[in-house]
Amino acid sequence: MAAISCRRHRRDSKSIHMLFSPQKMTPFTILCSFILLLFTVGQCFADDDHEMEEFLKREYSLTKPYQAVGPLSSSHWELMGDAMVTTEQVRLTPDMQSRQGAVWSRLPCHLNDWEMQVHFKIHGKGKKNLNGDGLAIWYTKERMQKGPVFGNKDNFTGLGVFVDTYPNEEKQIERIFPFVLAMVGNGTISYDHERDGRPTELGGCNAMVRNLKHDTFLFIRYVRRRLTVMIDIDGQHEWRDCLDLPGVRLPKGFYFGATAITGDLSDNHDIISLKLYQLTVLRSKQEEEDQEEEITIPSVDNMELLRLGQTEEGMSGLAIFFTVLFSMLGCIFLVVVGLLLYGHWNENRRKRFY
Ligand SMILES: [Ca+2]
The missing domain is CATH 2.60.120.200 (Jelly Rolls)
Known part of the structure; x- marks a missing residue:
């Protein structure tokens, strides 16, 4: 992130100027400024x-x-x-x-x-x-x-x-x-x-x-x-x-x-x-x-992978909805078929009794 550090340095240059202003120059501020300068320059040249x-x-x-x-x-x-x-x-x-x-x-x-x-x-x-x-x-x-x-x-x-x-x-x-x-x-x-x-x-x-x-x-x-x-x-x-x-x-x-x-x-x-x-x-x-x-x-x-990921991400809510919907419809269908078969079987059984 060297470039970012450098840009921050550019934007922060005002504060460095203030540290270097002649009115505020003391040995301590000179030392601080030097350390700050070394640090900033170091950041600028040290990428990950x-x-x-x-x-x-x-x-x-x-x-x-x-x-x-x-x-x-x-x-x-x-x-x-x-x-x-x-x-x-x-x-x-x-x-x-x-x-x-x-x-x-x-x-x-x-x-x-x-x-x-x-x-x-x-x-x-x-x-x-x-x-x-x-x-x-x-x-x-x-x-x-x-x-x-x-x-x-x-x-x-x-x-x-x-x-x-x-x-x-x-x-x-x-x-x-x-x-x-x-x-x-x-x-x-x-x-x-x-x-x-x-x-x-x-x-x-x-x-x-x-x-x-x-x-x-x-x-x-x-x-x-x-x-x-x-x-x-x-x-x-x-x-x-x-x-x-x-x-x-x-x-x-x-x-x-x-x-x-x-x-x-x-x-x-x-x-x-x-x-x-x-x-x-x-x-x-x-x-x-x-x-x-x-x-x-x-x-x-890997644009295809990227798209696939987005599709899966985008479809997840919709996919869940349809899965639940079709599961429910499937269950209802099975119950109806079951009931019909049961009715049919019951009728046949009655016919056999009479
Ligand atoms: Ca738009």
Whole structure:
């Protein structure tokens, strides 16, 4: 978790500056600061089992004052649809019906391991579950194509991480919305909007992100074919686990983007920043060899198992209901047949007596 420690270090840098302020310098604070610095640097370079460093890649990042956004081909980011840049944010959609907007990177990303930190804000006048539809962060082959999947095309090729703010599927019993969900598409898999993407999901978590006063963040990390999604939405500067999945195969040279859509229900969907970090990971010889085998089509290892697990999980209540129902019907049928046979046998016996 080196990257997270480093990020905490970045966010906590103010407190370190305060320790180092000349007015407060005493031998004790200098010693404390030195120990703290050693500890933090140590955390940054000590991964669980591998060393990892991170570097902000400005060409794939979108930060204030958004000078990298524009219609010129020399700009790094391009807007589409109803998206607008202000001094405070890139507003993908306003809080109005039937809007869709996007911001897409112009540069394909050829990094092996990366981490995207998304600072976003979803807010609007709608009361709970009377808002929609959400936003998505993308790493896909295609870019700048409008469509129904949070404003992007369906049958996309690559990774989509969705912040779905409206439950389309009725009877969402065990799922609380807004819900963060990840999906990998290979160009032929369709996102099931009516079922909130459940049939193709890799996993996710609920995230109460609407109308919050504090900052909300989403973190997507792709390291050694492992996809990790975390959220920081409680204003505590702490990352919360959302999804962690090995065996995710994403080709290089895809584009980062952010899109959002509104329908009958709406929200402001704002991107404050997208920060892309290159992660430098020390690999074993085996991992080096695996890495050389080029991935051309996105896929997820054991996706069938994953789906099977979800189906079993999703069907368990229904399966129990039908098992009980058919068992009861079976029992009733047997009792009726038994009674009929008994009646028939009784009648025969009486006939024999008279
Ligand atoms: Ca939905």
